[in-house]
Amino acid sequence: MPETPISLLERLRLRPDATSWQRLVDLYTPLIRAWIGRNMVQSSDADDVVQEVMGILVKELPQFRHDLRPGAFRRWLRFVTVNRLRTFWRTGKAVPLAAGGSDFNPILDQLEDSESNLSRLWMRNTIGMSLAA
Secondary structure (H helix, E strand, C coil): CCCCCHHHHHHHHHCCCHHHHHHHHHHHHHHHHHHHHCCCCCHHHHHHHHHHHHHHHHHHHHHCCCCCCCCHHHHHHHHHHHHHHHHHHHCCCCCCCCCCCCCCHHHHHHHHCCCCHHHHHHHHHHHCCCCCC
8 A cells, every 4th residue: 555645644634625535535445445344344334434434534634643653644544443343333233244243342442452463463464564654
């Protein structure tokens, strides 16, 4: 996955425009879908969660402050995605497709913790070695 230019994030924070939003959507929708897909969400439900994540980005990106560490935006985006998944499952809109039970809260808690082994594995497998921006 290509790096996210900090200039794009700053433009969206300070002077958002349709072209910049489309670039962000094009860059990150596949990544968000991959993260959601790893949690075995049905395709139609995944579309809903992606839309919710994008809605949060529109509202919250102006408050996002990049700390200039590699992967800062993706960590924040993953946090937003995990919370949207948690909310989605708690509202009863969807039932996870996993075998062996449906209690995903402990798994989501691990994914939310960037220091957990599961979170590190997810990051390594999802976005590979490129954690910039």
